[in-house]
Amino acid sequence: MQIYLVGGAVRDQLLDRPIKDTDYVVVGATVEDMLNAGFQQVGADFPVFLHPTTHDEYALARTERKQGVGYQGFSVHASPDVTLREDLQRRDLTVNAMAIEVTSLTDHTPISGEVIDYYGGLTDLADKVLRHVSSAFSEDPLRVLRTVRFFARYYDLGFAIADETMILMRQLVESGELNHLSSERIWQESSRATMQLSPHIYWQELFKIDALKDYIAPLHQAWHDGHIRETVQTALYFAGQMQLNLSQRWALLLASLNGDLFNQSHNDAQVNESNCDYSKLIKNISQIGNTAKVPKAQTQFASLFVQQAKKLSTIDTLNAADKIDLIQASGAHKAPEKISQLLVCNQVFQLAVQHRQMMLALNSFHAIGMDDIEPNLRGPAIGEALRQSRIKHLEENDIH
Numbered sequence: 001m002q003i004y005l006v007g008g009a010v011r012d013q014l015l016d017r018p019i020k021d022t023d024y025v026v027v028g029a030t031v032e033d034m035l036n037a038g039f040q041q042v043g044a045d046f047p048v049f050l051h052p053t054t055h056d057e058y059a060l061a062r063t064e065r066k067q068g069v070g071y072q073g074f075s076v077h078a079s080p081d082v083t084l085r086e087d088l089q090r091r092d093l094t095v096n097a098m099a100i101e102v103t104s105l106t107d108h109t110p111i112s113g114e115v116i117d118y119y120g121g122l123t124d125l126a127d128k129v130l131r132h133v134s135s136a137f138s139e140d141p142l143r144v145l146r147t148v149r150f151f152a153r154y155y156d157l158g159f160a161i162a163d164e165t166m167i168l169m170r171q172l173v174e175s176g177e178l179n180h181l182s183s184e185r186i187w188q189e190s191s192r193a194t195m196q197l198s199p200h201i202y203w204q205e206l207f208k209i210d211a212l213k214d215y216i217a218p219l220h221q222a223w224h225d226g227h228i229r230e231t232v233q234t235a236l237y238f239a240g241q242m243q244l245n246l247s248q249r250w251a252l253l254l255a256s257l258n259g260d261l262f263n264q265s266h267n268d269a270q271v272n273e274s275n276c277d278y279s280k281l282i283k284n285i286s287q288i289g290n291t292a293k294v295p296k297a298q299t300q301f302a303s304l305f306v307q308q309a310k311k312l313s314t315i316d317t318l319n320a321a322d323k324i325d326l327i328q329a330s331g332a333h334k335a336p337e338k339i340s341q342l343l344v345c346n347q348v349f350q351l352a353v354q355h356r357q358m359m360l361a362l363n364s365f366h367a368i369g370m371d372d373i374e375p376n377l378r379g380p381a382i383g384e385a386l387r388q389s390r391i392k393h394l395e396e397n398d399i400h
Contacts, residue, residue, distance in 0.1 A: 002027045003058075004084060004099040005108070010115065011095050014125055015157070024058045025087055025099065028080045034058065037105055046076040051105075058105070061087040064136075085118050089134055092143045093150065093165075094121040097133050124162075128154075131162040141177035142185060144169045144211060149193040152202040166209075173211050183293035186215060190292075194249050200236035203253065216292060218284050222256040227356070232256045235352035248345045250298040251305035254285055255349060258306045262353070278307055304330055304338075305345055312346035357398070364394035 009022045026034070031047050039049035039058060047060040062078035063086050084099060091097040098121040101111045115122060119133050130150055137143055147169060151161055161169075172178065193202035203219075206212050207229070212220035223229040235252045244252075255261055258281055282303045289299030311318060311326055318326070326332075332339035373385040 001029045001033065001105075002084070003102050003105055004116070005102055005110075006088070006099045007091070007096050010098045010100055011121075011125070014098075014115070014122075015154075022054075022056045024056060024102070025061050025084065026058050026105070027061045027082070027084050027087070029060060030080055031060070034060070039105075047078050062090070063087070064090050084116065088116075088118055090136060091133055092137060092140070092146055094119045094124045094131050094133055095150075097121050128157060128159045129162050130154075130159055130165065132165045132168060135168075137165070138168050138172055141172050141181055142189070144172050144178060144209075145181075145186065145189040145193075145206075148202050148205045149189055149196070151205060152193050152196040152198050152200075155196075155198040155201045161205075170209050173209050178211060179214055183291065187293045191246060194236075194253070195246055197240045198237065199240050199249055200233040203236065204233055216288055218257055218288065219253070222259070225259070225262075228256050228259060228262050231262060231352050231356050234355050235349050238348045238351055238355075242344075242348065244344065244348065245341070247298050247301035248305075248341055248348075250294070251302040251345055252349060254288070254302040255306050255309065257281055257284055258309070261306070261309055261349070281306060301341070305342060308342065309346060309349065312342055313350060315343070360398055361394055364390050364397060367393055 004025045004027070005022070006025045007021075007023050009019050012019045031041065034047070034049045035041065038052040040052065041047060041049050046062055049058045050056070051058060060078040061082040061084060062076050063082055064076050088097040088099060097117075097119045099116040100113065101116065102108045103111060120131070124131050130147055132143075132147075147161060147165065151159060190202070193199060196202065203212075206215075207220065207223050210220075212223070223232075232253060232255060235255070236249060239249045239252055285299060285303045285306065288294065289296070289302075305312075308326060308329060311322060315323075327339065330338050330342055368386060368389045370382075370386075372389055373382065377385055
């Protein structure tokens with residue numbers, strides 16, 4: 001019997017990142033061996049066991065063969081004759097297909113510390129590439145979401161998805177395989193990705209490969225407007241940097257559905273809700289929540305935010321009646337932290353709006369150079385001509 005530390009624990013140890021899950025593969029053992037050692041079996045479809053004291057997961061080495069649709073359409077073969085190489089080959093990414101042998105079921109001391117790497121994980125880790133292990137990647141649609149989640153998780157380290165892996169992901173989306181994923185599994189991956197440091201990357205990549213059109217069709221449709229898409233992605237980036245909670249991040253994402261929010265200045269003192277059908281908007285958010293199995297807390301907060309966003313952005317101009325009504329509508333009289341969370345959420349959204357405005361200005365600044373002004377100008381006239389041309393360029397291209 002050989003025991004190996006595998007997967008994310010090895011990857012994150014090599015990246016010097018916090019290890020969240022510690023998983024082991026056991027080669028050369030049977031179910032009876034594990035039960036006799038005091039382990040508790042928890043896997044219904046394949047033998048997975050919990051350590052009696054640490055509760056770490058131990059799985060018997062196994063192979064899988066595609067027999068149906070979706071991520072559950074596999075037959076699993078687990079027996080003492082399955083090798084570590086065969087077990088690692090079924091994994092999604094090379095950086096997740098490495099192992100370190102440990103002493104025993106109860107002693108996790110590495111035997112040598114040597115990383116067992118059959119599929120180039122060490123090279124891809126050094127090159128900061130997320131690459132599929134084998135063509136079997138295409139058999140499991142959940143791997144599309146997992147790969148993009150890892151991309152969001154390690155984006156700050158400079159990781160990228162290999163071109164050939166991106167091709168397989170697009171093919172999986174086009175095949176309709178993602179439609180066979182359960183809403184619960186999709187939300188599990190999406191919520192974890194949304195809580196990463198760079199949550200915008202997850203949603204940005206899913207949009208690029210058309211993976212949102214069936215999962216969250218209203219968001220897919222809204223993001224065809226580049227102004228909305230880039231503003232919300234920026235808001236999600238700031239949300240990750242500022243460590244906002246899941247409800248706040250989900251609300252910022254679904255703010256995409258209220259196009260009216262992107263047409264009003266933060267400094268506009270008029271709270272005019274006549275251009276938005278809020279009953280339809282709230283219905284869409286509720287439908288997304290039901291379809292995607294989003295927890296009620298996130299759906300309710302998102303509905304509240306998009307409905308009250310304009311009032312929140314003009315809080316200093318509201319009269320006493322408006323403020324009391326806002327307290328009542330937000331439930332802040334029962335949960336005072338709710339108004340704070342809404343205000344922070346709004347500040348992040350407005351920061352994203354302002355950031356996009358200034359990025360447009362920066363683009364206009366760089367778009368105009370010496371070739372765009374009269375060649376015979378001299379001295380201060382050059383600077384003024386550049387300035388006026390850049391102003392004109394921004395006025396012609398400013399979406400705000």
